Amino acid sequence: MxxxxxxxxxxxxxxxxxxxxxxxxxxxxxxxxxxxxxxxxxxxxxxxxxxxxxxxxxxxxxxxxxxxxxxxxxxxxxxxxxxxxxxLGLTQDWPVVIVGIGNLGAALANYGGFASRGFRVAALIDADPAMAGTPVAGIAVQHSDELEKIISDNGVSIGVISTPAGAAQQVCDRLVAAGVTSILNFAPTVLSVPDGVDVRKVDLSIELQILAFHEQRKAGEEAAGNNAEQADAPPLRATPASRKGPDGDVPAVMPA
Amino acid sequence: MxxxxxxxxxxxxxxxxxxxxxxxxxxxxxxxxxxxxxxxxxxxxxxxxxxxxxxxxxxxxxxxxxxxxxxxxxxxxxxxxxxxxxxLGLTQDWPVVIVGIGNLGAALANYGGFASRGFRVAALIDADPAMAGTPVAGIAVQHSDELEKIISDNGVSIGVISTPAGAAQQVCDRLVAAGVTSILNFAPTVLSVPDGVDVRKVDLSIELQILAFHEQRKAGEEAAGNNAEQADAPPLRATPASRKGPDGDVPAVMPA
DNA sequence: ATGTCTTTGTGAACGCGTGCACAAAGATGA
DNA sequence: TCATCTTTGTGCACGCGTTCACAAAGACAT
Missing domain, CATH: 1.10.10.10 (Winged helix-like DNA-binding domain superfamily/Winged helix DNA-binding domain)
Structure with a gap:
């Protein structure tokens, strides 16, 4: 999961x-x-x-x-x-808004499982004025200026955030201020919300990193089988490759 | 999450x-x-x-x-x-394949957080022959016939499944048979895999249902505040709406 | 009506994860 | 060198979640 x-x-x-x-x-x-x-x-x-x-x-x-x-x-x-x-509360109708209609937002809007069980996409919202009016999944995208009005008019209590990380907290604040009390966050950021508001996050990058950890462990154990020594040594599979990150990922800096 | x-x-x-x-x-x-x-x-x-x-x-x-x-x-x-x-094993390079290039698959391929930390999209794979060759996120989509060869040639050990639910298990089996040992599953299905293979699933629908549960509880507690009686009674907020599902969602059938 | 057989519902034990609270460690200044 | 102050690392207790194992409950046949 x-x-x-x-x-x-x-x-x-x-x-x-x-x-x-x-x-x-x-x-x-x-x-x-x-x-x-x-x-x-x-x-x-x-x-x-x-x-x-x-x-x-x-x-x-x-x-x-x-x-x-x-x-x-x-x-x-x-x-x-x-x-x-x-x-689960699925016998009633839950209007949902999706904020941030990029690749992911569009995918979510098109996702069938959305509408299938009590969830109804009430609106798609994006900050780009050029997108306003563009139909995505049969629904015209609306500009974020309309956010508060949309939430209020439709009685929306669940919001989905699929904006870039930088905009997520701001969007979150506006959603909460407008009355949303449950948020599903796809942006890779920690959202802070007042008490009484539920946040769940879906983070692709984290999932991949967890998989990588287990993958490395498998490779390490495998190598330890060949080697005699304890598996505490760094896994000697493949080339470490010395990742050069954007922010100077130097080999290692011993502290103090 | x-x-x-x-x-x-x-x-x-x-x-x-x-x-x-x-x-x-x-x-x-x-x-x-x-x-x-x-x-x-x-x-x-x-x-x-x-x-x-x-x-x-x-x-x-x-x-x-x-x-x-x-x-x-x-x-x-x-x-x-x-x-x-x-x-976490991010100092090495992890080639990843994405299978199922629909809306979601395309969104994943374009997702920046993918490449940023050691993960490299080695290939995009789809079952639709018409898609073969189409560039998505700068990478040409390949047909699923090539799946085994791609996995093998690139030493891929992590696979992402973003196919429809019906195809997921079959794709999963082929991935595992070809040597993949970690799978990130976006399809709404329970995948069965042999021991030693890790599966993590991301399920939008489940997340929304969990939010709906808490949302309903909040509404119920709120109503209980007005009402005198115990909160064990059904929440009396909004119209139950009597969902008419595709498969005959009758009000309720008392058992035996 | 009685016995047998299947399957539920749950008491109890266990293990993992969380959070408190504090001792140990080291930096910093006199 | 010694005292003080900050922050880490962890022993301990507690609560949630999981699993086992079994008694109670009901269906079904005789």
């Missing part, structure tokens, strides 16, 4: 653990698939396999929602779809 | 906790900013604020890497940048 949790100060919402909430969409997706194939009931074991989790975990997750299963049989697919949808 | 962790079977790599690894890129970004402004040293308190974390957590994270600070002074910025980069 490429998501970064941000400050949740031990506020277990209505008794449902945050970790469970994060898995509910996963279950919902698996259940929707079963529903489309007209499967009437499903056991915790089967559903867990489809969602890629442990069956005990799944049962415990569902137990936070209530006793929706039938012992000896399993769970009623349609009923569970409805219960999870309701718990 | 919009990332989904996937199966890490308690394999704390080289003693560095997974949670710490996930934060290292955050620190690195903050440090790079300081480095560009030629700040020589930084205290754990300052750096923690810049990265949006607790200072004690930051110090503990760094303690897993070694004792790189100087008591009474703080951390040498350049030195720390180098150490974290090395630990």
């Amino acid at each position: 490429a998501t970064g949790r941000t400050h949740r100060p031990a506020t277990r919402s209505r008794g449902i653990p945050e970790a469970t909430v994060a898995r509910l969409p996963l279950y919902l997706r698996a259940l929707t698939g079963l529903s489309e194939r007209s499967v009437p009931t499903v056991s915790s074991e089967e559903l867990a396999a489809a969602a890629g989790v442990n069956s005990a975990k799944l049962r415990k997750d569902f137990s936070y929602l209530g006793s929706y299963g039938t012992r000896g049989v399993g769970y009623d697919v349609e009923y569970l779809v409805y219960q999870i949808s309701r718990e | 919009a990332t989904g962790r996937t199966h890490r079977p308690a394999t704390r790599s080289r003693g560095i906790p997974e949670a710490t690894v996930a934060r290292l890129p955050l620190y690195l970004r903050a440090l790079t900013g300081l480095s560009e402004r030629s700040v020589p040293t930084v205290s754990s308190e300052e750096l923690a604020a810049a990265a949006g974390v607790n200072s004690a957590k930051l110090r503990k994270d760094f303690s897993y890497l070694g004792s790189y600070g100087t008591r009474g002074v703080g951390y040498d910025v350049e030195y720390l940048v180098y150490q974290i980069s090395r630990e």
Whole structure:
């Protein structure tokens, strides 16, 4: 998962653990698939396999929602779809604005999964006056001057930021001031928001770096298998290449 | 954060906790900013604020890497940048392939943060023959027939999947068979991979649903403030709207 | 009606991650 | 050289999340 949790100060919402909430969409997706194939009931074991989790975990997750299963049989697919949808708040309509219609913003606007489950793109907003009026995914881009009015008129409470990093905090502030209380941030920056506002961030670069770490570790262990010494030595695979970053990435500067 | 962790079977790599690894890129970004402004040293308190974390957590994270600070002074910025980069494996070059050049794939190819830190887009691959040869972000798209050869020739170990959900598992299998051992998955599917292959997923839809949950909770609590009764009742804000899904989303079916 | 068999729901144990609070370390100044 | 002051590094406790293992519950057959 490429998501970064941000400050949740031990506020277990209505008794449902945050970790469970994060898995509910996963279950919902698996259940929707079963529903489309007209499967009437499903056991915790089967559903867990489809969602890629442990069956005990799944049962415990569902137990936070209530006793929706039938012992000896399993769970009623349609009923569970409805219960999870309701718990996640997907039975109501969520107007969403996307700010920053570059490559990524356009991709998000075109993303089918957006509209499919209660989320409706209320507006696309960009700071470039030249973009105003241009249709993207069938919706005309509006200039950021209109931001406050759009939020207010449409009762938008969820905003997506896909601007460059430099503009993100400013856009965030305006969204919050206009009434947005949930933000999905794609810009590589730490956003600071007042209490009561939720921020989730999606950061491609961080995900890649985490993968690189594990990749390097695999290569290091492999090399350690050949070598006799402890794996504490630097991995001796490939050329270190001595990266020359833009800001003078010198080999190493011993401190003091 | 919009990332989904996937199966890490308690394999704390080289003693560095997974949670710490996930934060290292955050620190690195903050440090790079300081480095560009030629700040020589930084205290754990300052750096923690810049990265949006607790200072004690930051110090503990760094303690897993070694004792790189100087008591009474703080951390040498350049030195720390180098150490974290090395630990994350960013001092070497990582060729990456992106499979599925739709809106999202194109956005990823154009994403600057990609190339900036050791990651190099080795190839863009798409299944549509009509796309072959089309330049995206300055790189000609290649047909998926070439996938195995590209992976092999360039020594690619990291693959990004931005195909539709239906094609993801198949692409994943081919990538793994060709030698890829780390996958960043943008398709809304659970990928199954053999042991030794790392998968991280980025799922926009899941992030939005988590936000919707908290948003609904806020609205519910607010309503409970006005109302006298317990907050266990359904939130009475806005119209439930009775979503009519594509697959017959009837109000509710009581089980048995 | 009774017994068997399947599957849920959960009590309990364990491990990881977080944050407090403080001792150790070193810089700085007299 | 010695005292003071700042900041690191970490021992410890606590809470959340995960997993095991099993009793309770219900379906189904006889």
